[in-house]
Amino acid sequence: MSTNTKCQIQNPKRDEVLSALAQQMRQWDMAIPTTEPLVMDFGLGQFDNQGIIEYWLANQMQAGYCGKFMFLFDGQQCPAHAHRIKHETFYPLHGQFEVVLNDKTTLLNPGSSMAIPVEQIHSFKAIGNSLLLELSMPCDPTDNQFQDPDIMQWLARVFP
Numbered sequence: 081m082s083t084n085t086k087c088q089i090q091n092p093k094r095d096e097v098l099s100a101l102a103q104q105m106r107q108w109d110m111a112i113p114t115t116e117p118l119v120m121d122f123g124l125g126q127f128d129n130q131g132i133i134e135y136w137l138a139n140q141m142q143a144g145y146c147g148k149f150m151f152l153f154d155g156q157q158c159p160a161h162a163h164r165i166k167h168e169t170f171y172p173l174h175g176q177f178e179v180v181l182n183d184k185t186t187l188l189n190p191g192s193s194m195a196i197p198v199e200q201i202h203s204f205k206a207i208g209n210s211l212l213l214e215l216s217m218p219c220d221p222t223d224n225q226f227q228d229p230d231i232m233q234w235l236a237r238v239f240p
Contacts, residue, residue, distance in 0.1 A: 087118065087120055087123075087221070087238045087239075088118055088119050088120055089119050089120065089121050089127050089131070090231070093127060094119050095147070096196045097119055097127065097131075097133065097153075098117065098119065098133070100153070101151055104151075104209050108174055108211070109233070110173075110174075110211075111203060111220070112135070113135040114135055115135050115136055115137065117133050117134065117135050118132075118133070118134040118135075119131075119133050120132055120133075122159060122226070122228075122231045122234065123230065123231060123233075123234025123235075123237075123238070124162075124228075124230060124231065124234075127156075127230075128153070128155075128156065129155070129157070130154065130157055130159055131152070131153075131156050132150055132151070132152055132156065132158050132182070133150070133151040133152075134149070134150050134151075135146050135148060135149040135151075136148045136214070136219070137149065137217070139219050140206055140217055140218060141218045141220075144217060144218060145211070145215070145217065145218065145220050146166075146214070146215070146216045146217065146219045147160050147214070147215050147216075147217075148213075148214050148219070149173075149211060149213060149214075150212045150213075151209075151210070151211050151212075152204075152205070152206035152209075152210050152212075153206060153209055154175075154206055154207070154209050154210075155205070155206065156202050156205070156206050157190055157203060157204065157205035157206070158203055158205075158227055159189070159203055159227070159228055159231060160180070160201055160202065160203040160226065160227040160228070161201070161203070161224050161225055161226040161231075162198075162199050162200055162201045162202065163196075163197070163198060163199070163223045163224060163225065163226065164198065164199060164223050165198065165217065165220070165223050166198065166216050166217045166218070166219065166220070166223050166227060167195070167196065167197055167216060167217050168195075168196045168214050168215070168216030168217070169192060169193055169194065169195045169196070169214070169215050169216065170188060170194045170196065170204070170212055170213070171192075171193045171212065171213040171214075171215070172188045172189060172190050172210065172211070172212050172213055173197055173211045173212065173213055174190060174209070174210055174211040175190075175206055175207060175208040175209055175210025175211060176188065176189050176206070176207035176208060176210060177205065177206060177207065177212060178204065178205045178207055178209055179194055179202060179203070179204045180202060180203045181194070181196060181200055181201075182200055182201060182202075183201075183204045186221050187207070188204075188212075200218045201227065215226060220226075221235065221238075221239050222235070222239050
């Protein structure tokens with residue numbers, strides 16, 4: 081996968097958060113994937129509140145599947161959005177996630193899962209440092225439909 085550096089936070093914050101993630105993964109006794117991470121703040125400049133680190137393990141457009149690790153630090157959230165095409169399923173591996181799907185809040189723990197159907201507005205927030213496995217249809221960043229117009233303007237600049 082080729083990463084788009086325009087969609088990521090830059091140094092020195094990037095190095096700081098990747099170092100903190102590496103330390104957490106060592107504590108969990110987990111290996112960090114060898115793929116290049118995406119470290120994003122959704123163009124808002126508020127990574128500590130609204131940010132995510134993604135490791136795309138596979139994004140097979142022709143084969144029809146995607147798998148990625150999504151890491152969020154305690155209290156971080158992925159803002160409310162929907163996908164026009166992508167159906168996804170979340171599997172928490174560490175920590176807890178508070179998922180809001182169509183205004184209903186569900187707490188996900190390791191061992192649980194949650195399917196997110198197409199065109200359903202959802203967001204998720206980490207309770208403690210947390211790692212989520214997402215299995216889904218292929219991921220196309222232009223498929224994301226965020227409720228925040230500032231994020232949509234950012235996406236239009238990054239993925240014209």
